[in-house]
Amino acid sequence: MRTIIALVFVFVFSSxxxxxxxxxxxxxxxxxxxxxxxxxxxxxTLQKTVKQQEQTISEQRRLIxxxxxxxxxxxxxxxxxxxxxxxxxxxxxxxxxxxxxxxxVGSVAQAQKKQILSVFNPAIxxxxxxxxxxSGKGSKATGSDRPGGWDVNQRSVELNLAATIDPFxxxxxxxxxxxxxITGEATASVEEAALQTTSLPCNLELKAGRFFGEFGRLAYxxxxxxxFVNRPLVLDQYIGGESRTDGAQLNWLLPTEHxxxxxxxxxxxxxxxxxxxxxxxxxxFRNFGGLSFFGRGSTxxxxxxxxxxxxxxxxxxxxxxxxxxxVLALPNNTPVTLPEFPGSTLALRERSLEGVDLxxxxxxxxxxxxxxxxxxxxxLHSGNRxxxxxxxxxxxxxxxxxxxxxxxxxxxxxxxxxxEWSAGFLxxxxxxxxxxxxxxxxYSPFITWTISHWNQLRLQYTHTDHNTxxxxxxxxxxYLQWDWIIGSHSHGWQQR
Numbered sequence: 001m002r003t004i005i006a007l008v009f010v011f012v013f014s015s016x017x018x019x020x021x022x023x024x025x026x027x028x029x030x031x032x033x034x035x036x037x038x039x040x041x042x043x044x045t046l047q048k049t050v051k052q053q054e055q056t057i058s059e060q061r062r063l064i065x066x067x068x069x070x071x072x073x074x075x076x077x078x079x080x081x082x083x084x085x086x087x088x089x090x091x092x093x094x095x096x097x098x099x100x101x102x103x104x105v106g107s108v109a110q111a112q113k114k115q116i117l118s119v120f121n122p123a124i125x126x127x128x129x130x131x132x133x134x135s136g137k138g139s140k141a142t143g144s145d146r147p148g149g150w151d152v153n154q155r156s157v158e159l160n161l162a163a164t165i166d167p168f169x170x171x172x173x174x175x176x177x178x179x180x181x182i183t184g185e186a187t188a189s190v191e192e193a194a195l196q197t198t199s200l201p202c203n204l205e206l207k208a209g210r211f212f213g214e215f216g217r218l219a220y221x222x223x224x225x226x227x228f229v230n231r232p233l234v235l236d237q238y239i240g241g242e243s244r245t246d247g248a249q250l251n252w253l254l255p256t257e258h259x260x261x262x263x264x265x266x267x268x269x270x271x272x273x274x275x276x277x278x279x280x281x282x283x284x285f286r287n288f289g290g291l292s293f294f295g296r297g298s299t300x301x302x303x304x305x306x307x308x309x310x311x312x313x314x315x316x317x318x319x320x321x322x323x324x325x326x327v328l329a330l331p332n333n334t335p336v337t338l339p340e341f342p343g344s345t346l347a348l349r350e351r352s353l354e355g356v357d358l359x360x361x362x363x364x365x366x367x368x369x370x371x372x373x374x375x376x377x378x379x380l381h382s383g384n385r386x387x388x389x390x391x392x393x394x395x396x397x398x399x400x401x402x403x404x405x406x407x408x409x410x411x412x413x414x415x416x417x418x419x420e421w422s423a424g425f426l427x428x429x430x431x432x433x434x435x436x437x438x439x440x441x442x443y444s445p446f447i448t449w450t451i452s453h454w455n456q457l458r459l460q461y462t463h464t465d466h467n468t469x470x471x472x473x474x475x476x477x478x479y480l481q482w483d484w485i486i487g488s489h490s491h492g493w494q495q496r
Contacts, residue, residue, distance in 0.1 A: 122163030123488035129156045129224045135477040142464065142475045154179045154186065156223060160488070168199050174222075191244065203253040210246050213270060214263045214296045215314045217357040217378050219243040227374075227414050227424060228446050229460040229479045234408030234430040238353055238382045240272030245292065264295040270316060289319035292351075310359040318351040346434055349401060350385040370419045377411035382433045406431040423447040438470040454485040 131153045138148035146153060155178060162172035174192040179185065194209035212220035219235055220243050231241060247267025254260040270292040298312035357378035364371055386402045408430030416422035425445050432438035446460035458481040466472035 122161045125160040125485060125487035127156070127158040127160065127222075127224055127486075128484050129154070129158075130482045131155050131229065132480040132482075133477055135475060137473055137475040141473040143466075143470075143472050148475075157186065158191070158222070158224070162488070164198075165195070169195055169197050171195050191242075203255055205251045205253075206248065207251075208248040210244065211249065213243045213245045213247075213249060213265050213267060213294050214251070215239070215243045215270075215294050215316060215353075216296070216355045216380070217312065217359065217376055219271075224483045227448075228412065228426045228444060229458055229481045230444075230462070232378075232410035232426070233428040233440060233442060234378075234380050234410055237430055237433050238380055238406075238408060239270070243271055243294075245270050245294075247291075259300050261298050262295070263297070265293070267292050267294075270294060270318065287320060290321075292316065292318045306362055306364045308361045308363075310361070312357045314353075314355040314357070316351070316353040321348045321351045346386040346388060346402070348384060349387050352383040353380060354383075355380045370416070372416045373413065374416075375411075375413045377409065379409040380407070382406040382408070384433060386434060404434060404436055406433050406436040420450050421448070422450070432470070435469075437467075439467045440470065440472075441465045456483045457481070458483075 133146070133151045133153065135142065135144070135146070135148040135151070139146060142148065157177045159175040160172070161175075162170065164170045172192065172194060173190065175188055176191040177186040177188040180187065190210060192209075192211050194207050194211040197204075197206045200206060212222075214220055216235075218226060218232065219239050222242070223231060235241065245265065245267030246269060247265060249263060249265035251261065251263045254262065268286070268291055294314070294316045296312060296314040298310065301309045303309055355378055357376070359374065359376045361375075362373040382405070384404050384406075386404065388402055408428075410426065410428050412424055412426040414422055414424035423446065426442075428440070428442035428444070430440055432440075442462055442464045444460055444462040446458055448456065448458045450456050458479075460479045460481070462477045462479070464475045464477070466474065
């Protein structure tokens with residue numbers, strides 16, 4: 001019995017122990033499974049990271065292959081030691097120039113802070129022009145405003161002032177004193193005084209005041225800037241010299257790859273036409289048609305690296321010139337008598353002028369400052385309507401008017417072979433603006449010695465021919481022009 005009871009106890013305790021052992025094993029197995037699941041998740045994340053790294057490595061390999069291919073291309077031979085030394089010296093020189101430029105900019109900025117009255121003074125320059133000449137005929141025989149024989153003409157003493165007004169505009173003025181051909185007395189006048197914008201949008205530039213309107217190639221150029229001594233005859237006759245006007249002018253540089261420039265302007269006069277109002281019937285009242293309207297278009301073409309072509313067209317219209325000066329308002333303000341009406345005079349009623357100009361320039365790239373050839377020409381058409389006054393001092397409006405179409409041109413060539421020396425030839429030909437039967441031709445070789453930018457001498461010979469209709473006689477003249485500049489002068493003597 002005791003034995004049986006002992007066996008029962010042993011069985012019960014062993015069963016309990018076995019059950020406890022299985023439960024513990026199950027718990028441990030669950031923990032193990034959880035750890036394995038966590039490990040699997042970590043492995044999946046690691047697998048994604050590995051794929052991303054493999055993709056990055058692949059892209060880097062492709063980049064390395066591309067760079068390796070570029071590196072393996074044949075490279076230019078290495079510069080010789082002398083060239084390397086030159087490049088090093090050049091780099092050092094550039095660095096030095098940059099440092100000097102920084103110092104200059106700093107000094108300018110410091111100077112702008114100074115409260116000194118002289119800082120606001122404009123740039124001032126003085127230009128003198130003296131013309132020594134000898135003409136074989138008197139002024140009545142040649143129609144010139146200068147006497148024949150020996151003559152010294154202080155043609156101009158020009159005072160130039162220019163300054164920046166603010167960030168949006170600049171201003172300039174030219175005061176000119178010209179000597180009277182008879183008395184020799186010089187009379188000063190305001191030749192130019194204008195305001196010019198500097199920051200308008202759309203490549204626009206506006207000029208207003210008294211200035212030389214942009215017409216043709218040389219009409220808006222001062223006398224001392226011309227490539228020859230005297231202004232072409234056709235410009236003196238059809239425009240009245242320089243294209244001075246009191247008004248406004250708008251220039252537009254077209255936003256295209258190729259260069260195109262358009263200019264339009266309006267003023268109450270153009271050239272030497274008087275600025276007074278002489279329409280007596282309207283009581284000195286200027287109509288809109290009494291204004292002068294002008295414009296110009298130009299462009300440029302590079303035919304070769306050394307050869308360029310610059311064409312341009314210009315136009316001028318003054319629909320009612322009787323608002324401009326009354327009975328004797330001709331382009332050069334000179335009375336005209338018609339042979340078919342002895343004692344008659346003309347009053348300019350309507351004025352129009354059209355022009356085409358062309359400039360061909362050869363300037364080699366290797367020596368463009370000291371070697372060049374410039375050929376310029378301009379053809380003008382004058383279409384005017386005149387009122388015929390039967391007798392001097394007659395009625396303002398005559399029973400009939402006279403339409404006159406006249407043509408004129410000039411052409412010149414200038415060869416520059418050194419810094420100081422150049423020479424050329426000018427041809428003039430025109431029909432009179434009031435009587436196209438009167439024709440004049442002139443031939444002028446010249447040579448120029450540019451001593452410096454501020455000092456210049458020019459010698460010119462001119463032979464002038466007139467047809468029999470004009471009543472004028474041929475003439476030969478020699479001119480010696482001496483120009484000089486003191487102080488600032490922005491335009492100087494440029495090649496034109």
